[in-house]
Amino acid sequence: MEHQFVLVLDFGGQYNQLIARRVRDMGVYCEVRPYTLTAREVAALNPIGIIFTGGHNTAYHPDSPKADPEIYKLGVPILGICYGAQLMAHQLGGSVATPSQREYGSTAMTLEPSSVLFEGLERLQTVWMSHTDYVDKLPQGFVGTARTQHTPYAAMEDTSRKFYGLQFHPEVEHTQNGLAMMHRFLFDVCGAKGDWTMATYSQALIAQVREQVGSGKVLLALSGGVDSSVVAALLSQAIGNQLTCIFVDHGLMRKDEGDEVEAAFSGRELNFVRVNAAERFLSRLEGVTDPESKRKIIGEEFIRVFEEEARKIGNVDFLAQGTIYPDVIESGAGDSAVIKSHHNVGGLPDHVDFKEIVEPLRLLFKDEVRALGTTLGLPDYLVWRQPFPGPGLAIRCLGEVTEDKLTILREADFIYREEIAKAGLDRSIHQYFAVLTNMRSVGVMGDQRTYDYTLALRGVTTSDFMTADWAKIPYEVLEKAANRIVNEVRSINRIVYDITSKPPGTIEWE
Ligand code: XMP
Numbered sequence: 001m002e003h004q005f006v007l008v009l010d011f012g013g014q015y016n017q018l019i020a021r022r023v024r025d026m027g028v029y030c031e032v033r034p035y036t037l038t039a040r041e042v043a044a045l046n047p048i049g050i051i052f053t054g055g056h057n058t059a060y061h062p063d064s065p066k067a068d069p070e071i072y073k074l075g076v077p078i079l080g081i082c083y084g085a086q087l088m089a090h091q092l093g094g095s096v097a098t099p100s101q102r103e104y105g106s107t108a109m110t111l112e113p114s115s116v117l118f119e120g121l122e123r124l125q126t127v128w129m130s131h132t133d134y135v136d137k138l139p140q141g142f143v144g145t146a147r148t149q150h151t152p153y154a155a156m157e158d159t160s161r162k163f164y165g166l167q168f169h170p171e172v173e174h175t176q177n178g179l180a181m182m183h184r185f186l187f188d189v190c191g192a193k194g195d196w197t198m199a200t201y202s203q204a205l206i207a208q209v210r211e212q213v214g215s216g217k218v219l220l221a222l223s224g225g226v227d228s229s230v231v232a233a234l235l236s237q238a239i240g241n242q243l244t245c246i247f248v249d250h251g252l253m254r255k256d257e258g259d260e261v262e263a264a265f266s267g268r269e270l271n272f273v274r275v276n277a278a279e280r281f282l283s284r285l286e287g288v289t290d291p292e293s294k295r296k297i298i299g300e301e302f303i304r305v306f307e308e309e310a311r312k313i314g315n316v317d318f319l320a321q322g323t324i325y326p327d328v329i330e331s332g333a334g335d336s337a338v339i340k341s342h343h344n345v346g347g348l349p350d351h352v353d354f355k356e357i358v359e360p361l362r363l364l365f366k367d368e369v370r371a372l373g374t375t376l377g378l379p380d381y382l383v384w385r386q387p388f389p390g391p392g393l394a395i396r397c398l399g400e401v402t403e404d405k406l407t408i409l410r411e412a413d414f415i416y417r418e419e420i421a422k423a424g425l426d427r428s429i430h431q432y433f434a435v436l437t438n439m440r441s442v443g444v445m446g447d448q449r450t451y452d453y454t455l456a457l458r459g460v461t462t463s464d465f466m467t468a469d470w471a472k473i474p475y476e477v478l479e480k481a482a483n484r485i486v487n488e489v490r491s492i493n494r495i496v497y498d499i500t501s502k503p504p505g506t507i508e509w510e
Contacts, residue, residue: 003195006030007047011065011083013054019171027194028186039070049077049190052084059090077162077189085165092139101150103129109154111146117184127168127175198375205360209238216317222247224261227322233376236270244271246309251278252392255414277305285401291510298391320358386431395510399438409436411489419481429471432459435509443493452493468502
């Protein structure tokens with residue numbers, strides 16, 4: 001890679017990836033690695049700076065994670081955050097203690113504006129503290145540069161060795177000028193140039209993929225979702241027609257969605273296979289009403305289709321996946337990450353003898369993935385697509401799934417999405433869709449009695465989809481969507497809006 005590199009050494013704190021994220025946002029490339037890296041391994045990475053993360057351990061405890069002491073002799077600037085600062089003090093000859101008063105949350109701090117990290121800042125700052133221990137004696141060569149009521153060395157530095165320690169967390173929003181402090185460390189202390197952009201990153205990823213894959217064949221299950229679409233675009237630029245993307249159209253997509261996915265990928269330098277499998281999915285779903293059974297059948301059938309296609313291609317060495325950072329489960333401080341055992345389309349086909357998995361997005365957050373997609377030239381409608389469940393409309397069509405009910409739901413959902421977009425709400429409401437309930441009720445239309453379906457509209461705001469609030473969509477928007485749906489879609493005579501948050505509800509109805 002031809003850009004500067006900052007190393008984040010992971011001591012197990014909860015904000016590790018957030019630190020990396022902040023550094024990258026400032027235009028400096030950065031990766032999180034385990035604290036077990038030796039000084040020699042660190043030197044080989046040639047970092048312009050190192051950040052020690054926080055962590056829940058006590059630095060002076062014999063079993064707590066330690067940095068290789070030789071790292072301090074590399075001549076590379078180091079910023080220690082919370083546990084990272086305490087560890088630095090402990091390893092360099094100062095001392096760490098456990099005070100009677102624990103400091104947690106927003107805390108007033110008085111700083112020395114002469115410190116390069118604090119240049120231009122007011123003396124009094126609000127910072128975010130979350131620690132049980134603190135530095136009570138500075139190592140030789142260090143001076144204290146900030147204090148709080150209970151923490152004598154809320155910040156410390158040794159400018160000759162370019163070592164800095166912060167007891168608080170500059171990476172979180174609650175620290176008023178935390179990002180300015182990180183910026184000072186990167187640009188004024190480490191000499192960062194801000195030479196990292198998504199464009200340079202995408203080039204680096206392309207080079208990495210080429211190196212990993214060589215002349216091997218790669219298979220990707222393309223769902224049309226953001227992550228697999230970005231992987232497809234990236235791999236198509238990296239390895240052209242060594243890649244085959246299999247898009248299983250199970251007939252449970254939203255209106256025009258299958259064609260949109262095909263249009264976005266069929267013109268590229270890659271082998272794109274669309275398998276129109278609607279009939280076999282629908283026939284397997286015939287008469288099935290239990291939500292879990294529906295999900296199971298769809299998952300199984302998906303694997304079967306995927307396997308059949310993979311067998312046709314033959315000799316595939318690599319399976320590509322759109323795993324992104326939130327999908328990666330950390331197995332504890334500094335240990336290598338473990339991937340979720342299940343693939344998001346329902347499990348890996350086991351007959352295909354893959355040598356390796358290709359996961360180019362595994363260090364990125366969702367919005368970074370979106371930015372990468374845009375850099376790679378993907379259209380906005382793919383990059384900003386809201387999450388869509390693998391089983392598709394089958395779990396939004398309550399009770400038995402039939403072609404007729406799917407058609408009604410598709411049209412209604414399309415109108416709803418159109419009205420949300422027209423109102424400019426399509427990025428602020430994180431997921432929104434229609435659900436065709438299996439319930440019928442009496443209505444009146446043109447002096448005629450009707451007995452038709454009730455449609456539910458759903459909209460949620462959420463940061464992680466684990467919890468969610470129901471979206472406060474303006475009445476006018478709901479009214480317009482409801483009017484249009486009842487007038488333009490047959491067999492719907494009543495519309496309700498779902499005002500259940502998660503928990504206790506789930507986002508999907510089945
Ligand atoms: P729930 O309904 O559990 O949904 O609150 C949380 C999020 O996950 C999506 N979802 C799925 N995504 N395969 C997927 O890839 C699935 O089987 C599946 N089920 C739910 C849902 O749309 C929401 O964003």
